[in-house]
Amino acid sequence: MPSSQVPLALLVPFIAKADKVDDVVNFLHAGYDVQAEPDTIQWFAIQRTAHTPPTFRILDTFRGEDGRAADLCGKVLEALMANAATLLSESPEIASLNALANKVTVVEGSASKAAGLSVGLRVFLTANPDKVQAVQEFFLGALPIIEAEPTTTVWYALEFAGAIIDFFRDEEGRDAHLSGKAYEALFANADALLASPLDIAKFDVVAASVKV
Numbered sequence: 001m002p003s004s005q006v007p008l009a010l011l012v013p014f015i016a017k018a019d020k021v022d023d024v025v026n027f028l029h030a031g032y033d034v035q036a037e038p039d040t041i042q043w044f045a046i047q048r049t050a051h052t053p054p055t056f057r058i059l060d061t062f063r064g065e066d067g068r069a070a071d072l073c074g075k076v077l078e079a080l081m082a083n084a085a086t087l088l089s090e091s092p093e094i095a096s097l098n099a100l101a102n103k104v105t106v107v108e109g110s111a112s113k114a115a116g117l118s119v120g121l122r123v124f125l126t127a128n129p130d131k132v133q134a135v136q137e138f139f140l141g142a143l144p145i146i147e148a149e150p151t152t153t154v155w156y157a158l159e160f161a162g163a164i165i166d167f168f169r170d171e172e173g174r175d176a177h178l179s180g181k182a183y184e185a186l187f188a189n190a191d192a193l194l195a196s197p198l199d200i201a202k203f204d205v206v207a208a209s210v211k212v
Helices: 018-034 065-072 075-082 129-147 171-178 181-193
Strands: 008-015 040-048 055-062 095-104 119-124 152-159 163-168 199-210
Touching (some): 008 065, 008 075, 008 152, 040 065, 040 119, 055 075, 129 152, 129 181, 171 181
Antiparallel strands (some): 008 055, 119 163
């Protein structure tokens, strides 16, 4: 899918209180049931794997600004803010982002709340000040490589200091991606393009809704 079809995104990171992790997971499962905004094209709730403090994120994508604005006023974020004092260690900060490139594949027969996805990767990177355009071009150039990876089901390159978020059906798919050509090229160009080392984290998919 060309990135122009979902050029906008929201990324909402939040940290659960240590004794409220199960409640947050249940909240996100309930959020899956009510996040019915027609202009929210993809919606993901994820939890960083085996991490302290317990860190979650919601990622949404949109085709236009009206859809993103509707989601900001939607039931899930409204409920999250209303329950922040009870469930979270601090109020979440919402980031409005541009999606520079993406690959989105619907997993056939995936009627579960995780849309057939189980794990993923979150990569934060900071471009050297004079290499921002080069990093963006790298993302765009990486898209054909990602599209050729059969086990990389969903992949986003986000304009956010620099971020890549990708999803896989299983651990085998994630391992294949980490050893694939896109990551090989990213590491090969890291010293020239980036101001700091890559920040790579694994996460588990709590819930997801994937439309195209």
